[in-house]
Amino acid sequence: METILIIEDKESMAQMLKQTLEPEGYKILIAKNGEEGIKLIKENKIDLILTDLKLPDKDGIEVLKASKEDNQIRPVIIMTAYGSIESAVSAMKCGAFDFITKPFDTDYLILLIKRAIDTQKIIRENILLKEEFATQLGIPKIIGKSEKILNVAQMAQRVANTKTTVLLLGESGTGKELFARAIHNISNRRNYPFVPINCAAIPRELLESELFGHEKGSFTGAETKKLGKFELADKGTIFLDEIGDMDISIQSKLLRAIEEGEIERIGSMRPSKVDVRIIAASNKDLEKMVEEKKFREDLYYRLNVFPIKIPPLRERKEDIPLLADFFINKYCTEMKTSIK
Structure with a gap:
């Protein structure tokens, strides 16, 4: 009653x-x-x-x-x-x-x-x-009941507590960063930083400094020493979004970070050890880019250790009502209103 x-x-x-x-x-x-x-x-x-x-x-x-x-x-x-x-x-x-x-x-x-x-x-x-x-998926903030999203969630759970490099593949808007954060949040690194960087959004001449840092005076405008994203993510996870847009000249330094667990700031002669879990993502066909010599083959195989394909919403239509309800409730809460 x-x-x-x-x-x-x-x-x-x-x-x-x-x-x-x-x-x-x-x-x-x-x-x-x-x-x-x-x-x-x-x-x-x-x-x-x-x-x-x-x-x-x-x-x-x-x-x-x-x-x-x-x-x-x-x-x-x-x-x-x-x-x-x-x-x-x-x-x-x-x-x-x-x-x-x-x-x-x-x-x-x-x-x-x-x-x-x-x-x-x-x-x-x-x-x-x-x-x-959420209980079925075992991953907070991932919403869905379709078989495809359940399979993705199971793969994410399986790889979370390893140091294995993960490559998330999918169209723009499929939630690759959301899954990257979810993998980090259920891993044994969750109490350490999750550091995202969009490789497509930063000019080539600045991306190296953003990733690996620089020493004071190493180039014009470098007035202080700067730690890069890899050092900021130490013991945690770095998320390299749109890795397919990374200039091939920077890819060799990324390969070294993966293979040897160390990076070198611009202007430094000494490498710095980093303990970082790498999750990369792309909406491009990296295998085709390798064939076209636009992406390093050795880096591709280092990144493609555990690939996870994120399906677009049109392939999991049964999740649409749940997502619609989630966003309605989210914005109603934010705007302190209700929808009849």
């Missing part, structure tokens, strides 16, 4: 609502003001709040905000007089499920409450499903 909290300072209105809703199978609690309502919210499992916008001590928007403090999924319906519709719309922007204008048709109110509670149930079920799928 769902519990509805009515917050209404007029006794006659509160009793009328109680007599209307109890025969529908709801348990009814009544509060005469906002403070009493908030107390009941904290002390009881409330499934829906029906509150007047104008209360003696607080307004309905304050009650609405207080009701969200425990992060429970609990729809709030605002009752308002005709002249206060603008305030009711403001309440919806703050996350109210809907508003109803006095005097209202009780049949419409019953339907509105049923719709709010049904929506609440769907959201709760989706949250449980996401938790279930």
Whole structure:
């Protein structure tokens, strides 16, 4: 049995609502003001709040905000007089499920409450499903139930606690960095840095310095010593996104970092040891690039030790509803609103 909290300072209105809703199978609690309502919210499992916008001590928007403090999924319906519709719309922007204008048709109110509670149930079920799928996948923040995404998740789990270099392959937008972070977060390196770098976004003349660092005075503008991404990622993971765009002149230094576990800053004569797990990603056909002499063959085979192909969404359409729900909930939370 769902519990509805009515917050209404007029006794006659509160009793009328109680007599209307109890025969529908709801348990009814009544509060005469906002403070009493908030107390009941904290002390009881409330499934829906029906509150007047104008209360003696607080307004309905304050009650609405207080009701969200425990992060429970609990729809709030605002009752308002005709002249206060603008305030009711403001309440919806703050996350109210809907508003109803006095005097209202009780049949419409019953339907509105049923719709709010049904929506609440769907959201709760989706949250449980996401938790279930996250358990199945074993990887936080990876959402899906399709066979293809389950296979990818299983491969990620299998390789996570090794030092094996991973190559993530897939089109732009398939979530390669998300999977790279997930592998890091379930690995024994998770308490150390995850350092991403997009090889396509940095000019060739700057990429070497970004990756391996430089010594003071090693080139014009090098006014201080700089640690590169490899040293910043020591004991953790470096994610080399769009590795296919890396200039071939830098690839030899990357190969040395993989083979010998050491890098050399620009302007330095001494190598520095680094303990870094490498995850690379590309949306290009690296094998074809090797054939065309655009990518080092020896580096390709060093990177391609454990390839994982991330499928595009069009190949796992059964995941679309889960992802849509995730993003709706995410942006509703960020914007403190709800979608009916």
